[in-house]
Amino acid sequence: MTAEPVSTAFLDELRDVTERRRAAFVPLTSAFAGASDGDVARVRAAASAGEGAALGLAHAVHGYAEEAFREVRSVAAVAELLRSAGVPAVVGTHGLATSLRAGLTSHGPDDGTVVDGPTIAILAEYDALPGIGHACGHHLIAAAATGAFLALHRAVADGLRFDGRVLLLGTPAEEGASGKEVLARAGFFDGVDAAIMVHPFGYDVVDHPFLGRRQLRVSYHGVAAHASASPFMGRNALDAVALNYQAVGLLRQHIPPSDRVHGVVREGGDRPSVVPERASVEYYVRSASPATLKDLSRRLEDVAHGIARATGTTAQLDWDAAPFTLPVRTNGPLAARWATHQAAQGRTALAGGVVPEILAASTDFGNISVRIPGIHPMIAVSDPDVALHTREFADVAAGPRGDSAVVDGTVGLALTALDWLADPALRAAVLADFEASGGALDVAGYFS
Ligand SMILES: [Zn+2]
Ligand SMILES: [Zn+2]
Numbered sequence: 469m470t471a472e473p474v475s476t477a478f479l480d481e482l483r484d485v486t487e488r489r490r491a492a493f494v495p496l497t498s499a500f501a502g503a504s505d506g507d508v509a510r511v512r513a514a515a516s517a518g519e520g521a522a523l524g525l526a527h528a529v530h531g532y533a534e535e536a537f538r539e540v541r542s543v544a545a546v547a548e549l550l551r552s553a554g555v556p557a558v559v560g561t562h563g564l565a566t567s568l569r570a571g572l573t574s575h576g577p578d579d580g581t582v583v584d585g586p587t588i589a590i591l592a593e594y595d596a597l598p599g600i601g602h603a604c605g606h607h608l609i610a611a612a613a614t615g616a617f618l619a620l621h622r623a624v625a626d627g628l629r630f631d632g633r634v635l636l637l638g639t640p641a642e643e644g645a646s647g648k649e650v651l652a653r654a655g656f657f658d659g660v661d662a663a664i665m666v667h668p669f670g671y672d673v674v675d676h677p678f679l680g681r682r683q684l685r686v687s688y689h690g691v692a693a694h695a696s697a698s699p700f701m702g703r704n705a706l707d708a709v710a711l712n713y714q715a716v717g718l719l720r721q722h723i724p725p726s727d728r729v730h731g732v733v734r735e736g737g738d739r740p741s742v743v744p745e746r747a748s749v750e751y752y753v754r755s756a757s758p759a760t761l762k763d764l765s766r767r768l769e770d771v772a773h774g775i776a777r778a779t780g781t782t783a784q785l786d787w788d789a790a791p792f793t794l795p796v797r798t799n800g801p802l803a804a805r806w807a808t809h810q811a812a813q814g815r816t817a818l819a820g821g822v823v824p825e826i827l828a829a830s831t832d833f834g835n836i837s838v839r840i841p842g843i844h845p846m847i848a849v850s851d852p853d854v855a856l857h858t859r860e861f862a863d864v865a866a867g868p869r870g871d872s873a874v875v876d877g878t879v880g881l882a883l884t885a886l887d888w889l890a891d892p893a894l895r896a897a898v899l900a901d902f903e904a905s906g907g908a909l910d911v912a913g914y915f916s
Contacts, residue, residue, distance in 0.1 A: 482824045483852060487622045489822045495811060496674065496819055498804035500894040502887030507628055508738065511886055514622035522615030525549055526874050529607035530866050533596040534740075536641035538766040539566040542607075543638055546614050551635070555617050557636075562654035564647060568592070568638025569656075574629045585632030586895060589657070590616050591665035592638045593835070595647075599910050603857045604643065605668035605849060605865040605873075612666050612847075612877030619882040630889040633732070635660065639832075648832040650789035651913055652839065661713035662841045662898060664802065664884055665833060666877040668865055669846035670854055672810060674803040675820035676846050678796040679728065679754040681760040681830035682915070683789050685773045686712055690781040702743030703780040706736050709747040711775045716751070719771060719895045726825065727764050728754040754830060758838070758914060760795050765915060772790050792915070794834040799841040801897040802884060806845050809883045813876040817845060829856070836910040841902040845880070863891050 502508075525545055532541045543566045547557040550570050555577045557570040592613035593606040617636035620628070637656065641647030657663070669676070688709055693702030699876025716729050723729075731751035737744025754766060755761035769785060776783035798820070805815040833844045850864045864870065887894055902908075 479853065482826070486852065488822055490818065491824055493816070493818055494602070496700040496804045496807035498801070498808045500801065500887070500891055501784065502805055502841055502894060502895065503624045503883065503890040507623070507886060507890065508883060510623045510626055510628050511619055511882050512879060514626060515619035515882055517622060518615055518618050521549055522611045522616070522874050522878055523871050525614055526607050526870065527546060527866070529594050529610050531817065533601035534597045535598055536643050536645045536647065537564070537566065539594045539640050542610065543568050543640070544608055544706065546592060546594070548638065549614060550618070553557070553621060555618070555621055560658055562651050563658040564640055564651060566638070566640040567651055567656065568636070570617065570636045572617065572624065572634045574624060574631070576624060577621070578609060582797040583631070583633055585630070586637060586661045586889065587633040587659055588888050589635040589637045589663045589670055590881050590885060591663055593642045594638065595641055595643050597643055597663065597857060600857065600859050601862045602865060603859060603862040605856070605861065605870065606642065608668045608849065608854045608865055608870050608873050609665060611874045612881055613652055615874060615878035616881035616885065619878060620886065630886065632889050634885055634889070642832050644790060646791040646793055646832040646835070649793065649835045649911070652835060657836060660840060662802070662888055663836050664843050664881055665839055666845055666847050666881060667831070668849040668870070669856065670848060670850045670852040671818060671823050671846060672815045672848045673823050674845040675798040676789065676823060677756060677820065677825045677828045678831050678834055678844070679726070679756055679828050680758055680792065680794045680834060682761065682765060682787060682792040683750065683754045684753055684768055685734065685750045685786040685789065687784040687786070688776060688779070688781040689784065690743065690745055693743045695741050695743050699743060704743050704782050705747035706744040708779040708781045708783070709736060709749045710777050712749055712772060713777065713826035715771045715775060716768065719767065723764060723767070724760055726756040727760065728752070729764070729768070742840055754862065756795055758909065762915060770860050773786060773797070787915070793830045793832045794838050794909070794911060794914070796831060796834040796844050797837040799843055799898055800901045801894055802841060802843045804886045805884045805894070806880055808877065809880045813879060815848065815876055834912050838906070839911060840908070841898045847877050849873045
């Protein structure tokens with residue numbers, strides 16, 4: 469028995485709306501000069517010379533399909549490609565065995581010598597999903613980031629000069645585990661002034677909304693009793709969970725439309741003849757801004773405590789078994805540089821407001837983007853109606869459209885990084901935009 473097919477009427481509406489907006493979209497332009505034409509040409513040539521190696525890396529990592537914290541062969545493949553180009557990489561720093569760091573200055577690989585100027589990081593993810601492999605396309609992220617870093621490295625050998633430093637940072641365990649937040653708390657991003665990465669998707673869009681996400685487990689403790697002989701002596705923890713699930717359902721009408729709460733029952737008692745002494749429900753809690761996520765968190769706490777009182781149980785609330793993520797804050801001037809370089813690759817990077825904001829998930833890059841300026845553009849790999857986290861997406865990301873995203877993503881990341889290093893006016897605007905959007909947040913302490 470399978471459920472009836474789900475109507476696609478709403479998705480069809482969304483697609484029509486998107487197409488109308490896309491037709492009217494005026495491409496982003498940048499007010500800044502960025503790097504010189506000569507340097508851009510050098511980096512483009514270097515990127516194209518490294519294309520085969522970057523695609524080889526993408527295919528290898530797709531095949532490994534290693535889950536969060538276990539990306540051993542994937543990170544080794546990145547490190548080996550760097551080593552073969554003469555760049556040493558450190559694997560397993562800041563508390564995560566599959567993190568990676570490599571650095572580059574105008575003098576060549578970063579040997580720790582103090583250099584003048586700012587530091588920009590290009591981030592590489594490489595974790596896959598349980599059961600469905602690279603259904604989020606992180607192998608493409610790894611390949612584009614490594615390709616971009618090596619393009620800059622090759623261009624330096626070819627005479628490119630800049631002040632400052634480029635880092636390639638391998639950030640494991642994005643899926644469900646917030647690896648970037650774990651690394652950030654351990655100092656992985658200390659001394660980094662800006663961070664950029666690219667993520668595959670069904671559209672080219674430079675500013676797609678990502679919601680902040682927390683996890684909440686509510687465990688109720690009641691009093692066990694014989695469910696037939698003396699139920700009046702019991703206090704039912706499962707009743708409390710059932711009420712909690714219903715109350716959260718009713719709450720949904722009265723929260724901002726961009727908020728999400730979705731849950732599963734984790735424990736509901738052991739046998740019908742015993743009044744359940746303990747039961748629990750677990751939610752993912754998402755919202756579009758840090759402040760509204762804080763509001764929603766407080767309301768869920770009130771729901772949990774009110775029900776405990778009503779049922780004679782006690783509620784234990786455990787937040788964020790894995791570190792929470794915050795919404796992505798897109799840096800405007802960096803986004804415009806990305807869009808400029810994508811246009812040269814034949815891609816129109818849409819701005820926010822074209823692709824429906826309802827198609828939103830969460831990423832640990834959000835936590836980096838509120839510490840330092842950054843962008844997390846999405847690059848089209850599939851048709852719009854192929855969702856991330858499906859087998860279909862994993863397949864298409866392994867084919868020619870995935871390869872094309874690696875090539876265009878490599879160029880986009882390398883040139884955006886170079887623009888930022890080369891153009892002090894751009895750097896100042898990037899910082900001003902970051903400050904105007906709220907400046908640096910105390911992420912680790914945000915909800916305490
Ligand atoms: Zn994902
Ligand atoms: Zn992803």
